[in-house]
Amino acid sequence: MSNPFAAVAITKHGVEMVRNLEGQFQGTDVYYMSKFARGDEEQLGYTLFEGSVKLILPDLFKRYNGIILFISLGAVVRMIAPLLVDKKVDPAVLVIDDRGENVISVLSGHLGGANELTRQVAEVLGARAVITTASDVQGTIPVDMFGRELGWIVDSFDKATPVSAAVVNEEPVALIQETGERSWWRYNKPVPDHIRVFHSMQEAETFAFNAALVVSDRLLTAAEEERFLANGVLYRPKSLVLGMGCNRGTALEELEQEVLATLEELSLSVKSVRNIATIDLKKDETGLLALCAKYGWQLVTYTPAELNTVTLPNPSETVFKYTGAYGVSEPAALLSSGADHWLLEKKKSGNLTISVTRVAFN
Structure with a gap:
């Protein structure tokens, strides 16, 4: 073709x-x-x-x-x-x-x-x-395409049809957005009254809804799934950045295993990872490149001087000796995400260190 x-x-x-x-x-x-x-x-x-x-x-x-x-x-x-x-x-x-x-x-x-x-x-x-298509004609949220142009992916599609019906039939709908871009509304008019927007599941707990649209990078608890996904669709925005540093030659398998384990410990979805950030010395690191290729992530790199613009609570003289930067995973994650804090400052395991931040959406 x-x-x-x-x-x-x-x-x-x-x-x-x-x-x-x-x-x-x-x-x-x-x-x-x-x-x-x-x-x-x-x-x-x-x-x-x-x-x-x-x-x-x-x-x-x-x-x-x-x-x-x-x-x-x-x-x-x-x-x-x-x-x-x-x-x-x-x-x-x-x-x-x-x-x-x-x-x-x-x-x-x-x-x-x-x-x-x-x-x-x-x-x-x-x-x-x-x-x-009803959602296009009415000018409302297309459930099966919601956030797609922003890079969001649907994590639970089973209820897309009944949820779409609730949206177009103007039934009470809870839209719970914990993270992700806020520019998802495509029309030059207000969001319809039957769609109530909440910033957390706690906010929506007492709202009587027939269907739910959930935008989150978290792994939901069993109680949250029962409450919000019984007739709901879950979307994963690209909201997480992984700062990583590793020894030269670290295998893809070790990197992947640690990433998945760390995200599970933090109750975060791997589907919401946007990119990996590291020092420019690692721009050709085979394992990191293979990991990014496998998951469709971009590898973003920074010079030691750029990394040193971030004030670290625990700067490392050892890391500075070998790289010229007082840290790699922590500052790289903050610089790439635009965040001012870490979800995980730094975790060292085997041949790598990993930090996790959430993108600062406007």
């Missing part, structure tokens, strides 16, 4: 529009029936096909993140029905009428990005975007 999107046409007018779209919408591969060939398709990288478009759809479903079809809605529904697996893996599917007046989001509106793709394509074509 050279591009994330495929655009397919089967009519004369559709071919005209698909060629126009490809010229203005980056990342699109073009497919249309060979009987409409103009002779420049090979030069332009377009793909021609014979017979029914139904024959190429299974391959397109596997290869592309989004499929834009200049075909009638009814025909598309019949053709894609046997290909559907799950909204977590199905590609975005859009249909566009033969006059290019309407761009309709058909499949994977939220998780697959069809709704946003519909808006973008409609803008390019000067068409009307047709989106029927």
Whole structure:
């Protein structure tokens, strides 16, 4: 797959529009029936096909993140029905009428990005975007996409459907945000009255709600899960920074084991780790790089001079002797997170030291 999107046409007018779209919408591969060939398709990288478009759809479903079809809605529904697996893996599917007046989001509106793709394509074509997802139409929180653009991930998805129903049906909803970015509201209007925002579970304890949205980096207690996740969805913001120092050559396995054990001791979720921070002497440390690669974390490094700008309660002359800094894990964690205190100042175990901070969100 050279591009994330495929655009397919089967009519004369559709071919005209698909060629126009490809010229203005980056990342699109073009497919249309060979009987409409103009002779420049090979030069332009377009793909021609014979017979029914139904024959190429299974391959397109596997290869592309989004499929834009200049075909009638009814025909598309019949053709894609046997290909559907799950909204977590199905590609975005859009249909566009033969006059290019309407761009309709058909499949994977939220998780697959069809709704946003519909808006973008409609803008390019000067068409009307047709989106029927209730949360988009009402201008409220899309439960299955909440915080996604901020890097949040859903940790418990089982109750997404009933929680979504509560949100769009304007039932009492508790939104408990213990950490994470506060800029999650996307609309130019107040948060709906039926959604009450709390900063802790203690605040929400006496609130009578039908569903809950919980944004936290903590491992919830059994009582909290029973209370808030019986009909709730848990989101993990990228809110934790791990400051780390280690001996040269420390193995990935030792680093990973200590990280997981430390987070469990602190009752924190590994899914909320944003990055590892360390001294620039470790920018090529194989174990740290492997750990970051495994979990999708960034490795952020600082010079000794930068680390020494942080006042430490327990500066180490030994560390200074070898690195030029009076500490590594503690100051690196504070500098990277913007925090003014540690959740864990420093823990030394085997070949490494680790500090934990929470990102200072505005």
